Amino acid sequence: MIPPIELASAEEIKVFQEEKLKELLTYLAEKSRFYKKMFSDNAIDISQIKTLEDLQQIPVTTKTDLQQHNYNFLCVPKHEIIDYATTSGTLGKPVVVGLTDNDLDRLAYNEAISLACAGIKKGDVVQLMTTIDRGFVAGLAYFLGLRKIGAGVIRIGPRNPQLQWDSIVEHKPKYLIAVPSFLLKMIAYAEANQIDYNQLGVEGIICIGEALRTADLENNVLANRILEKWDVNLYSTYASTEMSTAFTECTYQNAGHLHPELIIIEVLDNQNNPVKDGEEGELTITTLGVEAMPLLRFKTGDIVTVFSEKCKCGRNTKRVGPVLGRKKQLVKYKGTSIYPPAIFDILNFFDSIKLYLVELHTNDIGNDEICVKIASDDVSEEFLNKVKSYLQSKLRVIPTIEFCELETLAKLVFNPNKRKPTYLIDYRI
Numbered sequence: 001m002i003p004p005i006e007l008a009s010a011e012e013i014k015v016f017q018e019e020k021l022k023e024l025l026t027y028l029a030e031k032s033r034f035y036k037k038m039f040s041d042n043a044i045d046i047s048q049i050k051t052l053e054d055l056q057q058i059p060v061t062t063k064t065d066l067q068q069h070n071y072n073f074l075c076v077p078k079h080e081i082i083d084y085a086t087t088s089g090t091l092g093k094p095v096v097v098g099l100t101d102n103d104l105d106r107l108a109y110n111e112a113i114s115l116a117c118a119g120i121k122k123g124d125v126v127q128l129m130t131t132i133d134r135g136f137v138a139g140l141a142y143f144l145g146l147r148k149i150g151a152g153v154i155r156i157g158p159r160n161p162q163l164q165w166d167s168i169v170e171h172k173p174k175y176l177i178a179v180p181s182f183l184l185k186m187i188a189y190a191e192a193n194q195i196d197y198n199q200l201g202v203e204g205i206i207c208i209g210e211a212l213r214t215a216d217l218e219n220n221v222l223a224n225r226i227l228e229k230w231d232v233n234l235y236s237t238y239a240s241t242e243m244s245t246a247f248t249e250c251t252y253q254n255a256g257h258l259h260p261e262l263i264i265i266e267v268l269d270n271q272n273n274p275v276k277d278g279e280e281g282e283l284t285i286t287t288l289g290v291e292a293m294p295l296l297r298f299k300t301g302d303i304v305t306v307f308s309e310k311c312k313c314g315r316n317t318k319r320v321g322p323v324l325g326r327k328k329q330l331v332k333y334k335g336t337s338i339y340p341p342a343i344f345d346i347l348n349f350f351d352s353i354k355l356y357l358v359e360l361h362t363n364d365i366g367n368d369e370i371c372v373k374i375a376s377d378d379v380s381e382e383f384l385n386k387v388k389s390y391l392q393s394k395l396r397v398i399p400t401i402e403f404c405e406l407e408t409l410a411k412l413v414f415n416p417n418k419r420k421p422t423y424l425i426d427y428r429i
């Protein structure tokens, strides 16, 4: 189920996307209040935008634009909106993303080719361990995509290891779709309750929300900790509500494939110039084929590296590496630049650490401070030193570390008003 364009040459893919881009610009100039104004304010003649490089003549769209002019992005009347998705609002006010009937078909196609990329086929049974409600678009996309493939779906939703294992024993799913750090909890639960998880037939797990690879595409600590216990294949998938498009790893597990019919990507530096191939920068996307809320040069805030060489699977499409962090969450600490997910991954190394929370503060001379709160089975000085020396070896700096009660920390991390656990609180000014 590989769309033919993905096997075409890089040059053919570029030409194909440039045709799609022209269609998009015409559509936006006609239907989008936001982009109509933006083209006119900036004297942009869309007939002069012919190549992907020409995109650089158009200003970028930011999250703030979306927050402030949310409904001006809508290109269809309200009665054509079928699904109201919302962004998680990790960085400020959530944005409403409307999807039409055609957008839901596009979403299903997107997810079907993405999940097929990771090897899911007609007739496979898949356990969905993410939420499908609360305006969350990914859960809906998985369901629609699996339906389109012809796979069976068990919608268990997040949390509750016992329920997850009961269902796995009952239905023998070949694949799971889950948040990877939760898999560690599943393993711990199985071991405590004599569940022989390696004999239950799970072959692959599509992992969302947290990275599995390092910047150079090696398995990170989290992936290694899962794999040393559980004989499965882990595939990373990355998406966001705004882009309505997923980047999922193929069976070679080396960064998520772009699907050229659905999205154009750029990787930009702080001045909105493209970074060199293979360098990290902010993922900036242009959606293709979206009817209700198409986006042009939208800066996602996610820092990634893009890989362009042909993949062993035969696809010639670009691949998006792990999200190294959010641009706004970059910390400058004692001369080192750190994205908080790097700290999470180090903390994942320790079995004794049951929960963690990273807090960022500004100190009285205006510098960033990092405080890591951990709930641990082991609160000895010796263990603390072990954590510190591991942080030192991986990060080159040691943040402040505080032991906390599990219950206290859980209240901060699992805020019932938030859709995702909060492992980072940024108090910086």
Ligand SMILES: [Zn+2]
Residues within 6 Å of the ligand: 250, 251, 252, 257, 311, 312, 313, 314, 315
């Ligand atoms: Zn591939």
